[in-house]
Amino acid sequence: MRHELAKTKNVRLFISAVGELRNRPLGVEGMGLLWGEPGEGKTTVVAYAANTMDGIFLRANACWTVTAMLGALVTELGGAPRARRSVMMDDISQRLMNQDRVIFIDEADYLFRQTEMLDTLRDIYDLTGAAVVLIGMERIARTIQDRGRFARRITQWVEFKGVDLDDARTLADTVCEVKLADDLLEHLHREAKANVGRMVVGLSRIEQMAKTSGLETVTLDDWADRPLYFDQPKFRKRG
Known part of the structure; x- marks a missing residue:
């Protein structure tokens, strides 16, 4: 088997959506969502996009907290985790404003277990304007739609469906x-x-x-x- 990415319609749609987020005009929100059932190739295409676009790839998990999320993000940006969240927030904000990079968060369903994690991510986005793409399971789109303040920031909604x-x-x-x-x-x-x-x-x-x-x-x-x-x-x- 060859380790290559098949450029299916789903893949092309997602790559195009990320490109629009990166090159969006002033005043247009810059968050995106990719969702779909297990096995539809979401993680594979996100890893490809992060590698080819010099993006930041994070994978949430059941043990994540705000501190863990900030620590993972600052590490990917070339910094070091700190004990105080406010210090990491300042460091992350400065680094993101100096680096044009997209943040990809896989398994983003875990973020919705703690409102504080969503609020912190929204703060990072609002402070820096960095494009953020969440990747989750099939129910995440409905969950986000129920959170109006968060949903309005998402301008690219991409669903991975079965291939033809x-x-x-x-x-x-x-x-x-x-x-x-x-x-x-x-x-x-x-x-x-x-x-x-x-x-x-x-x-x-x-x-x-x-x-x-x-x-x-x-x-x-x-x-x-x-x-x-x-x-x-x-x-x-x-x-």
Whole structure:
């Protein structure tokens, strides 16, 4: 498998949205949101965007606090965490005003567990004008819409949905080292329910089978009735 990013419609839409945030005119808010179900490729495209745009990539987690968030951000900006939040806020603000960088926060759903974290992030944005992109699960968009003061700052709303067959072909041609015939690609797309993550798992299995069998192109007949996935088993309740 090749470690390359497939430029699907979802990916192109997100990259374009981030570009608009970076180059927005004066007076236009500069926050964005990327959301979608697990396995739609959100984290992969955000890591790519952060690397190619010299962005700041942070991953929230269940243990995050305001202090932890500020410490992670100041570290990415080249500073050092401090005991006092106010000192870190001042340091972060100065550094961001001198660096044109986008802040990407993955697993942003965790931010909504503490109002103080959201308020602090909003303060950083208001003070510096740095573009901020949140990445979360499918329910985060509704959660944000219920918070009017925060929602009005978001001008780029991007939802990652399942890919169509054209994107499935783009994905297969980009990451898989063997060729898939159209009938096998359609089978994979259907079995994966258009989910990018599951498609990549299936492509890996197809590639492994093709290399073992000496095939450069794999058809549905070649694949036969082999399973594409080994899903979790279902157990009967006892007692």
